[in-house]
Amino acid sequence: MSLYIGREASKLWKRFWAEVTTEINLLIENWKYLLAGLICQYIHGLAARGVHYFHRPGPTLQDVGFFLLPELGQEKAYISETVFNFVFISFFLWTFHPFLLKSKRIYTVLLWCRVLACLVACQILRIVTFYSTQLPGPNYHCREGSKLATLPRPDNAVEVLLIAPRGILYGCGDLIFSSHMIFSLVFVRTYQKYGMQRFIKQCAWLIVVIQSLLIIASRKHYTVDIVVAWYTVNLLVSFIDYKLPELPDRTGGPALLLPLTKESRTKEENHKLLNGNSGDPVDRRLRTPVSSKILENGNTLHVDTMMNGV
Incomplete structure (x- = not known):
């Protein structure tokens, strides 16, 4: 029994290092795309913080979702964030499954290049949208009377360029359309195309629908922010999938990028x-x-x- 376990552990270790070698080679070839995608994530964060300086609190707009869905309340606002974090962490871990599992369809580096391209395209359109019109935020900290609804004028450039976690959680003004939905829809569509478990795909779409309702019930976004995200992200991802070259499929035969043992x-x-x-x-x-x-x-x-x- 111990001999069998040792043999399987040895195979797993060899498979892991073979995958590491392959991914390092791909990273050397594609690091510019990954770096550009990460820089764009930072720019998106700066833009979301910048629009907070222009935000002016006002009466919450009439919204059909607010009438149909019961308000969860400020003490239960963590529920939607918990669902989003589950989707984010699950997808992130899944993208590294080729390092351990024998059955695989993707190369991690190439997949993240594609995911970041989709995220950047959606976020550029989002920045243009929420800078075009600033709506009064429906979230609790964005309403009239809250000290966090407006940001004081910055004293220096460092204050603007430094993105703190508190600023991400308590931002206002970056409404149309939802950033949470951008990430969730891009991740779920990616797994829909490259994942291999049908049941997980069905559960993933169900979770995204539930997350959409929870965001509205938590009053973090208006219904229009969610609706626009649903059709905008899906259309953009479909267009990018059509324009970008398809990823090599590893299920049809031996992985040609893997070095021979x-x-x-x-x-x-x-x-x-x-x-x-x-x-x-x-x-x-x-x-x-x-x-x-x-x-x-x-x-x-x-x-x-x-x-x-x-």
Whole structure:
């Protein structure tokens, strides 16, 4: 029993380091895209803080969601944040599953390049939208009488450029459309396309719907902020998916980006000697297995299978 556990642990360790090597190579090639995406996240945070300086509290606007959904109250506002954090953390951990699991469809670095591209496109449109018109915030700390509803004029540039967690939690003015919904919808759509568990996909969409209702019930956003996020994010992600090259699928065969281990290389060389093949084993692995025909340079070549070995 201990021998079996040790053997499986050794396989897991080799798989982990093979994946690390592959992802490092991909990171070297794509680090500029990841860095640009992270910088845009910071710019989005600055923009959300900047609009808080322009926010002026006023009467809460009439909203159909406020009439239909019971108000949770300020003491229960954490519920929607808890649901969002669950979605965020679950997706983040899932993107690293290729390091441990044998069944995989994605490369982590390439997937995050795609996710960040979707987030940046949505956030740019969001910045333009909430700077165009500032609405009185419906959240409790954004209402008239709250000291947090307006920000005093900054004394220096550091105060503007420094984004504190308190400023993120107690922001006002960045309403149309919801940033929480941007992240949740991008994550769920990504798992819908690249995930492999149908039940989890169904649960993920249900959770996002529940999160939408909780955000309105917590009075963190107007209903229009949620509705606009639903169709805007989905349309933008669909457009970006159409424009960007598709990620390599790892379920159809061996991962070509993964380095060959010593054991697998030895098996390839033995197979070549036994069958009299002179081609390189990597080149042979790149070919599509032949059953009845081969597609080469756009032309169809029929191959007759001979039973006599000639």
